[in-house]
Amino acid sequence: MQYQSTRSSRIRFTSMEAIKQGLSAEGGLFVPIEIPKLRTDELEPLINRTYQERAEHILSLFLTDFSGDDIRDCVYNAYRADNFSSEEIAPVVPLGGSLYCQELWHGPTAAFKDMALQILPHFMTTAIKRTGEEKQVMILTATSGDTGKAALEGFKDVPGTFVLVFYPQEGVSAMQRLQMVTQEGGNVKVCAVRGNFDDAQAGVKAIFRDTEINSELSRMGYQFSSANSINWGRLVPQIVYYFSAYLDMVKKGYLTLGDSVNVVVPTGNFGNILAAYYAKSMGLPIGKLICASNENNVLTDFIKTGVYDRNRPFHTTISPSMDILISSNLERLLFELADGDDSQIRSLMDQLAREGSYRVEASALKKLQSHFYGGYASEDETRAAIRQTFLDYGYTMDPHTAVGKKVYDDYVGETGDSSKTILVSTASPFKFPRDVLSAIKGNECILGREEADLLCDLSEISKMEVPFPLKGIKARPVLHSNLCAKEDMRLEVFSAIKDKVKDI
Ligand SMILES: *Cc1c(COP(=O)(O)O)cnc(C)c1O
Numbered sequence: 001m002q003y004q005s006t007r008s009s010r011i012r013f014t015s016m017e018a019i020k021q022g023l024s025a026e027g028g029l030f031v032p033i034e035i036p037k038l039r040t041d042e043l044e045p046l047i048n049r050t051y052q053e054r055a056e057h058i059l060s061l062f063l064t065d066f067s068g069d070d071i072r073d074c075v076y077n078a079y080r081a082d083n084f085s086s087e088e089i090a091p092v093v094p095l096g097g098s099l100y101c102q103e104l105w106h107g108p109t110a111a112f113k114d115m116a117l118q119i120l121p122h123f124m125t126t127a128i129k130r131t132g133e134e135k136q137v138m139i140l141t142a143t144s145g146d147t148g149k150a151a152l153e154g155f156k157d158v159p160g161t162f163v164l165v166f167y168p169q170e171g172v173s174a175m176q177r178l179q180m181v182t183q184e185g186g187n188v189k190v191c192a193v194r195g196n197f198d199d200a201q202a203g204v205k206a207i208f209r210d211t212e213i214n215s216e217l218s219r220m221g222y223q224f225s226s227a228n229s230i231n232w233g234r235l236v237p238q239i240v241y242y243f244s245a246y247l248d249m250v251k252k253g254y255l256t257l258g259d260s261v262n263v264v265v266p267t268g269n270f271g272n273i274l275a276a277y278y279a280k281s282m283g284l285p286i287g288k289l290i291c292a293s294n295e296n297n298v299l300t301d302f303i304k305t306g307v308y309d310r311n312r313p314f315h316t317t318i319s320p321s322m323d324i325l326i327s328s329n330l331e332r333l334l335f336e337l338a339d340g341d342d343s344q345i346r347s348l349m350d351q352l353a354r355e356g357s358y359r360v361e362a363s364a365l366k367k368l369q370s371h372f373y374g375g376y377a378s379e380d381e382t383r384a385a386i387r388q389t390f391l392d393y394g395y396t397m398d399p400h401t402a403v404g405k406k407v408y409d410d411y412v413g414e415t416g417d418s419s420k421t422i423l424v425s426t427a428s429p430f431k432f433p434r435d436v437l438s439a440i441k442g443n444e445c446i447l448g449r450e451e452a453d454l455l456c457d458l459s460e461i462s463k464m465e466v467p468f469p470l471k472g473i474k475a476r477p478v479l480h481s482n483l484c485a486k487e488d489m490r491l492e493v494f495s496a497i498k499d500k501v502k503d504i
Pocket of ligand 1: 111112113145146147229266267268269270271272273321322400426427
């Protein structure tokens, strides 16, 4: 299986090269040149398999230059029992009616990013070893809250790598911030940026293309790579859990093999829902892909009109990991909708860079709408969804998942489609105890309470245990307190490189 850039079909790489590089040199994203197919009868043997066995099977279809043994090692090192609080890794919980929640937050940082970031470092070190790469890798990451911690945790003390994470100063929850600034490890650095996530992401993308930094890095024996979902190695493990959710539902008798399901995905950078689209393209019986946004509803408008327009106010919300106006992975979907016409993608991305907006062709819009439904939730609607789900089902959701629940209700109301539906739950409610508690019990119950008290309160109300990674977080020392202007992100990179020189 070969990979090409969305912006140039002449650039072809193996999956190992695509994963090592992260982003293609001319700014495009790596995509598989064809999508492997699985017939329904080929799914049958996977029904009674474990998550790890299913992962081995799906991953081997895409990562054809990895040996079977290498894939197995990556999978079993990532999805270990001591790393995930559920043996099923990504369990499916019936909520009520036709709705099922797939909980993707049982990993070491309590958000779905672990599903990919626990395995990406293994892909990367395997690729480095097998390709005889002499350079070490500097992982540069912009985070809207959850990727940063998951990348730090995944790459912590992994030989041959160094991780630098930028997060928007005012754009992450108190718990997300605490998780990052207390990160341990000899190869990690965390820096806050004055600005929002789009600023941080734009800064990182510019650094990737900065020739001066690249040559400095190269002299040091390093090359950049990305742990953001622009990296194919982030996306491909996410395809696995859609198969796994479906197979689990068949196994438990909620579905008959071949039945179609809808999926609802709380969306920001469009990585998670794109993985669902790839699963559907491979042959997994998925009906509608329901794309749920918060008040940063650029994708809702895009799916409704075919016009992508980021020229709008940026909202800081209680679902911060979806506070994004430039959804990077949409570029990969555009490539699919344009039947792989790289010149179209170049021109759309040029327009986006120049004017902040573009319109897709009528044929592409029609295709888009045949697969996707888009909707969004306001802040009050998100809080109401947390509360109502708690009252109706006794189930406690985080704000991101609640955005998905609200949009699901809208979709059913509008279409009357009562198909079985998987709502992917992207974070543990314990990452957002303040907002979840106040949505359920009212504002009084959070007044004067500290983050650590709130965890206990939430545990009592939800009857869930505090996830192991968040226990005792308050007692950990703050190890990272850097703050920079968005123009100065490159200086932070230089200083990280210089620190490395001192080490050598
Ligand atoms: C990252 C994140 C999202 C958005 O996922 P994308 O792949 O960027 O669309 C949603 N919810 C949570 C909790 C996240 O961490």
